Amino acid sequence: MKREYIILSIVFFSFLLIAGCGKSRPKKIFDTAPISIKQYDTPAGADPSVSAEMGGAGFKGEGWQTNVNYNTAGNPKAVKGGSLVISVKDYPATLRIVGKDNNSEYSEVTKDLLYETLLGLDPVTGEYMPRLATHWQISEDKMSFKFRINPDARWADGKPVTSQDVISTWRLLVNPETLDPYAAMLMNTFEQPVAESKYIVSVKSKEFNWRQFYYFSTNIRILPAHYIDGISGKDFLEKYQFKYIPGSGSYYIQDADIVKEQTIIARRRSDYWGEKEKFNAGINNFDFIKFVFTKDESLEYEKFKKGEIDVLPVYRSSQWQEKFEFDDVKRGLILKRKIFNLYPNGIQGLCINTRNKPFDDIRVRKAFIYAFNRSQFNEKLFYNSYVPMTSYFSGSEYENTSNPKTGFNLDSTKMLLAEAGWTEKNSEGYLTKDGKIFEVDLPFQKGSERYLTIYQEDLKKAGIKLNLKETDATTTFKLGGERNFSLLMINWQGLEIPNPESFAKSNIADEKNTTNWSGIKNKRIDELCDKYNVTFEKPERIKIIKEIDSILCNNFEYILMWYAPYQRLVFHNKFGYPDGILDKVSFLPSIPVLWFNDPEKAYEYDEAVKDAKITLPSGEVENKYWINKTRK
Numbered sequence: 001m002k003r004e005y006i007i008l009s010i011v012f013f014s015f016l017l018i019a020g021c022g023k024s025r026p027k028k029i030f031d032t033a034p035i036s037i038k039q040y041d042t043p044a045g046a047d048p049s050v051s052a053e054m055g056g057a058g059f060k061g062e063g064w065q066t067n068v069n070y071n072t073a074g075n076p077k078a079v080k081g082g083s084l085v086i087s088v089k090d091y092p093a094t095l096r097i098v099g100k101d102n103n104s105e106y107s108e109v110t111k112d113l114l115y116e117t118l119l120g121l122d123p124v125t126g127e128y129m130p131r132l133a134t135h136w137q138i139s140e141d142k143m144s145f146k147f148r149i150n151p152d153a154r155w156a157d158g159k160p161v162t163s164q165d166v167i168s169t170w171r172l173l174v175n176p177e178t179l180d181p182y183a184a185m186l187m188n189t190f191e192q193p194v195a196e197s198k199y200i201v202s203v204k205s206k207e208f209n210w211r212q213f214y215y216f217s218t219n220i221r222i223l224p225a226h227y228i229d230g231i232s233g234k235d236f237l238e239k240y241q242f243k244y245i246p247g248s249g250s251y252y253i254q255d256a257d258i259v260k261e262q263t264i265i266a267r268r269r270s271d272y273w274g275e276k277e278k279f280n281a282g283i284n285n286f287d288f289i290k291f292v293f294t295k296d297e298s299l300e301y302e303k304f305k306k307g308e309i310d311v312l313p314v315y316r317s318s319q320w321q322e323k324f325e326f327d328d329v330k331r332g333l334i335l336k337r338k339i340f341n342l343y344p345n346g347i348q349g350l351c352i353n354t355r356n357k358p359f360d361d362i363r364v365r366k367a368f369i370y371a372f373n374r375s376q377f378n379e380k381l382f383y384n385s386y387v388p389m390t391s392y393f394s395g396s397e398y399e400n401t402s403n404p405k406t407g408f409n410l411d412s413t414k415m416l417l418a419e420a421g422w423t424e425k426n427s428e429g430y431l432t433k434d435g436k437i438f439e440v441d442l443p444f445q446k447g448s449e450r451y452l453t454i455y456q457e458d459l460k461k462a463g464i465k466l467n468l469k470e471t472d473a474t475t476t477f478k479l480g481g482e483r484n485f486s487l488l489m490i491n492w493q494g495l496e497i498p499n500p501e502s503f504a505k506s507n508i509a510d511e512k513n514t515t516n517w518s519g520i521k522n523k524r525i526d527e528l529c530d531k532y533n534v535t536f537e538k539p540e541r542i543k544i545i546k547e548i549d550s551i552l553c554n555n556f557e558y559i560l561m562w563y564a565p566y567q568r569l570v571f572h573n574k575f576g577y578p579d580g581i582l583d584k585v586s587f588l589p590s591i592p593v594l595w596f597n598d599p600e601k602a603y604e605y606d607e608a609v610k611d612a613k614i615t616l617p618s619g620e621v622e623n624k625y626w627i628n629k630t631r632k
Contacts, residue, residue, distance in 0.1 A: 026603045027600050027602075027603055028599045030081035030082040030083075030599075030602075032287035034267065034268040034270035035267045035269060035270060037156050037252055037254075037269075038157060038271055039157045040159050041158060042154065042158050045151055045152060046151030047160070050197055050198050051197075054196070055198070055199030056151065056197075059134075059135075063137070064135035064136065065137065066135045068278075070122045070278075071122050071125065072278060072281045072282060073283055073578065073590075073593070073594055074281055074282020075282045075576055075594070075596065076281065076282050078576060078596040079576070079597065080285050080287070081285070081286075081287050081597060082285075083287060083289070084290070084311065084575075084597075085308065085309050086309070086310065086591060087293075087312050088106045088291050088588075090104070090105065090293065090295065091106070091262075092107055092474070093474045093478070094237075094240075095242050095244055095258070095264075096240045096241065097115060097221055098183070099178035099236065100179035100180060101474075102180065104473070104474070105473070109588050109591075110291070112221075112589060113249055114244065114247040114249045114266070115247035115248065116153075116221065117131055117132065117217065117222065118132050118136075118147050118216070119133055119136065119218050123583060124629075128217065131279060132149055132222060132248065134149075136148070138213055142213070143212075144202065144205070145203050145204075145212075146200060146201070147200070147217070148199055150273075151199055152273055153248055153274070154273040155246055155248050156246035156249075156252050157224075157246050162225075163196070163197065163199065163200065165223065165225045166203075166220075166222055167193045168224075168229050169220060170192060171192070172228050172236065173186075174188050175233040177234050177236075178236060178237060179237065181508065181513055181514055182508060185508070187220075189205060189207045189209070190204065190212070203216055208533075208534050209533040209534060210534065210536045211497070224247075228245070242260065250272040250274065250275070250284040251266040251269060251284070251289070252267060252269055253266050254267065262293060263290055264290075264291045265289065266592075268284065268287050268288065282578075282594075282596075286592065286596065286597065289592045292308075297319075301323060307609075310571055310575070313568065314568040315568070317382040317385035318382070318383070320385075321383050324336055331608065331614070331616065332618040334570055334571065334573060335572075337568070337622075337623055338567075338568050338621055339568075339569065339626075341566075341626040342585050342626055343585055343587050345394045346491065346492035346493045346494035347392055347492040347558060348389065348490070349559045350490075350558065351517045352365050352487060352557055352559065353485055353518060354518050354519045354557055355509075361420050362556060363419050367414075367417045368459075368464075368487075368559060369406050369556055370406060370410070370412040370416070371408070371462055372458075373454065373458060374407075374561065374562060375407065376454070378562060387563055387565065388405075388561075388562050389562055390404070390405050392549050392558075393498060395563060396494075398546060398549065399546070399549065400546040400550045403550060408458075410461060410462055414462050417431065417438075417462060422438060422463070425463055429463060430460075430463050430465050438463060439465040439467065441485070442468055442486075442489070443471040443475065443476060443488060444468055444489045445470070445471065445476065445489065448489060452468055476489065476490070481517075483512060488517065490517070500529055500532065504520045504525050506521040506525075509521050519557075524551060528544050528548050528551075529548070532548075567582060569581075573601060573605055573616050573618075574597065576597070580625035580629075582594070
């Protein structure tokens with residue numbers, strides 16, 4: 001009888017297990033954990049010595065602006081934990097977010113994980129929303145701004161964020177010794193900020209410019225004063241070349257997690273001050289994010305197939321069409337997604353250095369453009385995946401659709417070169433002048449040789465010797481910043497809010513380490529940039545940008561290439577994310593912020609890896625969430 005009771009109990013228990021499985025799907029348990037580098041145990045809340053009127057406890061915000069009804073970017077079902085391994089092409093020249101060489105793809109992906117701005121932007125409407133600051137004021141004349149810092153905000157080491165941190169960050173940005181002239185120029189349009197209290201900081205603009213509040217509130221990532229005060233710009237560059245200053249953001253990167261030229265790991269903080277703030281809902285979910293740097297495309301591809309890399313951006317149409325049709329893709333272990341968001345298209349093409357002969361002659365520049373066979377490249381190499389660029393603001397409301405649309409025409413190339421005085425040829429068929437052949441070097445990054453070698457042959461037919469020299473992104477930026485090139489391949493990231501003076505105004509044409517690489521100097525563009533800055537009505541700003549666009553495209557300082565109205569990703573099918581997969585106006589930076597390890601998907605993925613008979617749901621390849629949302 002006792003034996004029968006045991007058997008019945010086992011059967012009943014098994015039934016409960018089976019019944020339970022019907023109600024709750026198996027989930028993966030993640031063996032990761034956040035970290036803390038806290039050194040100072042500052043009590044929560046405001047300093048009791050600061051009055052409510054000066055931003056302390058009891059602050060009511062009367063006469064101030066704030067936003068409590070903003071949208072959040074994350075998925076409300078997001079789960080904290082687990083890891084993400086993402087591939088980034090080139091190891092950065094520096095890990096600093098301030099100073100020389102800080103502009104890199106890696107920096108764009110990581111800086112918002114570690115550091116925070118005073119305000120954020122609503123991911124749907126673009127309106128201002130709290131971040132480090134809870135409230136803000138804009139004076140009636142729009143020349144003065146105030147911010148009330150959240151008294152709960154803390155640095156990773158535990159010290160409170162205060163007005164002094166804002167002041168010290170501004171001082172560092174304007175310091176010429178940091179060798180970032182554009183940042184210095186922009187920040188010098190403000191007077192030094194003033195600490196009106198521990199939590200209230202004010203700043204005056206020297207210029208009447210509709211973007212000034214936007215720049216100061218959302219573009220400056222605040223750094224801790226107790227790290228940067230008292231250090232010279234030169235010493236700052238050296239000390240933090242490959243070392244991180246602790247930020248107030250949800251992640252931190254330890255020295256031990258930096259393997260130069262190979263990997264960098266960002267770890268989620270267990271004591272992030274904003275963990276329960278509304279703006280953090282559903283975001284910053286991974287316990288650690290590993291960035292893998294692999295210059296070799298083939299090696300990167302193999303690492304991804306093996307699962308050593310979780311997410312891979314696909315920039316080449318041939319890769320998209322030819323390399324991602326293997327078994328794991330067909331079984332749904334790996335997903336392909338083409339995401340149509342409103343990511344601003346930048347400038348992709350060959351930058352022409354107009355400072356140097358013979359490219360100071362517009363006829364020579366046009367000749368090089370006529371020799372660039374975009375239509376053939378798109379058809380033969382890119383599966384007609386791209387749209388030719390005829391604007392510096394392609395695919396946006398700022399694009400001037402009346403811009404010239406130059407096509408391939410070698411006869412025009414030869415005619416223009418002859419008009420520019422290149423009429424003699426040597427025995428090899430190259431044009432000569434003053435005893436020198438027409439010879440140009442073009443540094444390029446691996447993968448571009450597919451069409452650049454064709455361009456090389458077409459230029460040879462016109463009598464020009466083009467020397468192709470493979471390099472990497474870091475070297476490209478160095479050459480551009482130093483103006484040490486004739487032709488240089490670029491792919492500038494676009495801006496949601498255009499800023500033409502950053503690359504097209506005369507005052508930075510000869511300033512090294514600024515982005516006016518081509519040396520654009522045009523009085524009308526300068527006038528329009530100044531007018532744009534003081535135009536508060538968007539329809540009028542659009543007209544101004546369209547005129548600037550027309551001037552730029554008719555001066556032929558870039559050989560414009562093409563753009564894609566979507567972003568392409570492949571990734572292992574174990575992640576959760578919002579409906580739009582990416583942010584409205586972002587690409588790679590939004591992945592480590594918005595995505596999360598889905599415990600159910602991760603379990604099913606692991607089971608499918610072990611059993612080749614299992615197929616996972618693949619869903620639709622194209623995602624048009626943001627396009628559809630915008631049309632509503």
